[in-house]
Amino acid sequence: MRSPEELTVAFRAAGLKVTPQRQLLFRLLHNNSTHPTADSLFGVASGLMPGISLRTVYQTLTELAQMGEIQSIEVGTGSQRFDPNVSDHHHAVCDECGAVHDVYVKRTPELAGLHGFAVTDAHIVYRGVCADCAGDAR
Amino acid sequence: MRSPEELTVAFRAAGLKVTPQRQLLFRLLHNNSTHPTADSLFGVASGLMPGISLRTVYQTLTELAQMGEIQSIEVGTGSQRFDPNVSDHHHAVCDECGAVHDVYVKRTPELAGLHGFAVTDAHIVYRGVCADCAGDAR
DNA sequence: ATGCGTCTTCGCAATGATTGAGAACAAATA
DNA sequence: TATTTGTTCTCAATCATTGCGAAGACGCAT
Ligand SMILES: [Mn+2]
Ligand SMILES: [Mn+2]
Ligand SMILES: [Zn+2]
Ligand SMILES: [Zn+2]
Numbered sequence: 001m002r003s004p005e006e007l008t009v010a011f012r013a014a015g016l017k018v019t020p021q022r023q024l025l026f027r028l029l030h031n032n033s034t035h036p037t038a039d040s041l042f043g044v045a046s047g048l049m050p051g052i053s054l055r056t057v058y059q060t061l062t063e064l065a066q067m068g069e070i071q072s073i074e075v076g077t078g079s080q081r082f083d084p085n086v087s088d089h090h091h092a093v094c095d096e097c098g099a100v101h102d103v104y105v106k107r108t109p110e111l112a113g114l115h116g117f118a119v120t121d122a123h124i125v126y127r128g129v130c131a132d133c134a135g136d137a138r
Numbered sequence: 139m140r141s142p143e144e145l146t147v148a149f150r151a152a153g154l155k156v157t158p159q160r161q162l163l164f165r166l167l168h169n170n171s172t173h174p175t176a177d178s179l180f181g182v183a184s185g186l187m188p189g190i191s192l193r194t195v196y197q198t199l200t201e202l203a204q205m206g207e208i209q210s211i212e213v214g215t216g217s218q219r220f221d222p223n224v225s226d227h228h229h230a231v232c233d234e235c236g237a238v239h240d241v242y243v244k245r246t247p248e249l250a251g252l253h254g255f256a257v258t259d260a261h262i263v264y265r266g267v268c269a270d271c272a273g274d275a276r
Numbered sequence: 277a278t279g280c281g282t283c284t285t286c287g288c289a290a291t292g293a294t295t296g297a298g299a300a301c302a303a304a305t306a
Numbered sequence: 307t308a309t310t311t312g313t314t315c316t317c318a319a320t321c322a323t324t325g326c327g328a329a330g331a332c333g334c335a336t
Contacts, residue, residue: 111264116273123262
């Protein structure tokens with residue numbers, strides 16, 4: 001996604017208002033590679049802006065997703081995750097710690113056998129144990 | 139998954155009872171390639187056995203999944219789907235009609251770049267429009 | 277066939293994630 | 307500063323799924 005400054009301009013240009021809540025979320029999402037859930041973002045946001053509502057977090061995330069600034073992904077962990085990285089990539093989920101890592105694949109396998117299916121998107125979810133969790137014997 | 143007859147034996151062998159509800163679900167799942175949700179199965183089951191509860195459907199599906207007879211998959215349609223096909227395969231979801239098709243891929247792309255992540259499973263979800271929906275101009 | 281112990285079913289409440297609705301509020305602009 | 311219009315927040319509602327416990331039924335031993 002674009003920088004908070006660029007988003008500020010983009011929002012105004014789109015007739016949307018730039019509120020403190022939105023600006024905070026712009027900042028929390030910028031360069032964020034943790035693939036946060038709405039609730040985890042709400043947790044961090046609440047610490048910095050007591051009183052911000054979970055509803056507002058959801059709404060802002062939905063808007064950003066509709067504008068194409070972030071993507072919403074589903075990796076099987078129960079709740080939606082949001083990703084400011086909108087480049088073409090996939091994800092690896094650690095079954096130990098729940099971390100979601102970005103994965104870049106050379107060539108996504110083509111669909112074979114399913115004649116007539118027009119693919120618009122393909123998403124690979126890897127599951128396993130991440131380096132951090134494997135490294136430590138505990 | 140195995141046939142209803144085989145499952146009957148397997149359940150008894152595991153100390154589980156073979157009830158009419160379970161037998162019905164065994165039959166509804168056998169050779170079922172629709173990737174049903176618990177609720178859609180419940181709908182069909184209710185027609186054949188009025189009074190069966192959604193709770194029982196969920197419970198039986200969970201048991202079958204734990205026994206490895208079916209798998210539970212998440213393709214981003216909001217609810218879990220159950221698949222008696224436990225072979226190594228992937229899925230294509232039609233954004234028009236919601237149908238979920240099986241996809242067999244020659245070689246699942248290896249994880250590159252994420253050093254130390256031990257992959258235990260990889261699942262590809264393709265999205266697009268299926269042949270049926272594309273073919274008909276309506 | 278009957279009895280009994282254990283496993284199951286079912287209804288209902290509870291949970292967790294997300295969305296809907298509307299009153300109170302605040303950003304943008306003149 | 308006043309006005310307009312979009313935003314935030316609270317609270318209720320929804321959807322999928324799970325927890326709980328009383329009532330019921332399977333299956334084995336008589
Ligand atoms: Mn990502
Ligand atoms: Mn399948
Ligand atoms: Zn980990
Ligand atoms: Zn279709």
